[in-house]
Amino acid sequence: MEKLNERLILLTGIFVSALTISNVIAGKLVNIGPFLVPVAVLCYPITFAVTDIVSEVYGKRTAQKVVWTGFFTSLILVIYSQIAALYPPASIFEGNEAFMKVFGATPRIVLASILAYVLSQSHDVWAFHFWKRITGGSHLWLRNNLSTMVSQFIDTLVFITVAFAGTVPGTALSQMVFSQYAVKLIIAAIDTPFVYLGVKLVSGRWVVKEGS
Template identity: 50%
Template sequence: MFVYLNALFVGLLLLSNILAVKLFQIGEFILPGAAVVYVITYLLTDVIGEVYGKETARKTVQAGFITQLIGMLFIFIVVHLPAAPAFGLQEEFEQILGGSFRVMIASLLSYLASQHLDVTIFHRLKANHGEKKLWLRNNISTMTSQLIDTSIFIVIAFWGVVPFNVLIGMVITQYVFKLIIAIIDTPFAYLLVKWARKQEVHQEGLRVY
């Protein structure tokens, strides 16, 4: 089960980097497409930490960071390969996948800070409550880490690019949206933890057999 959770984590992480270029609007909220996907990665690290332990969750975060670096490297290489004459979308391809160095740095730094904070807070609460109150540590760790993630990313990526009041508005808007998603995904945390533990018991039984 861990393999699937880890693969899902890394897959969603890479997908969020691609989807970040799309902006969507709900009422007054203007958000990047990555906001829908990226917040789920915090749910997955919480589930992995709950079932497999703190160090395993940290290794998952580290694996995600390395995968992002490798992914960015290959995207950079492919973007700058000479386009075939039959391929008439090079400019669009560069706009969607090329991004900017500043945004990439902002993404990596916010990821490192927030994901490690999420794991730390989650397991400090777990040390106090044991296996009880999963909903509390899932929400507290995600809410805190998402504030750090959103603030670091937007400040580094957009400082000096947009007015300060717009910058603050972007932080608040994205953070509120991520809070809503974090609250909604709480039942899924329980379902995934239950499923993962059941699979671990099953695998352990097979090994004993």
């Protein structure tokens, strides 16, 4: 039991780190093949893999607690980032403009990010356990992919719509949703072996059956 608790702390740390890093680096756009996306799409999917591992080993309630831990961590990041951005810089500090570009996020972007996070992560936990009941605790690959792929779509759609609706043409908005989701979909499919490995390393079993 002690080892399981230690591993849960480690998983929560990975989750919070991936979430925080994603929030900080999201402002940089990169090309992945033909898709123009925030570089955070390479990091943020880790959070869905972690919640699936926690859901499988520790159960729905614990996974939801990890999600809310991430939520409060994000709030703390937002609050302190705004304090740091608004606080007058020292006269010898010449990098304030660059600092503001990274940490001076608009309230609309912040709202979009937090709303997308809560809805998508909560759905991921719910959907994972919905499919776990349907499959009788088998087919982890199916539960992982079905829950994560839909959750990633919710995250992408909510964030892009709330953050940019009315500021860019509708066709551009659709392209942004498609590009981000396409990349997230590929990463979601790739992460399945790592979810299996994570469950094995944490619990000692490849799949944790209902009630076990």
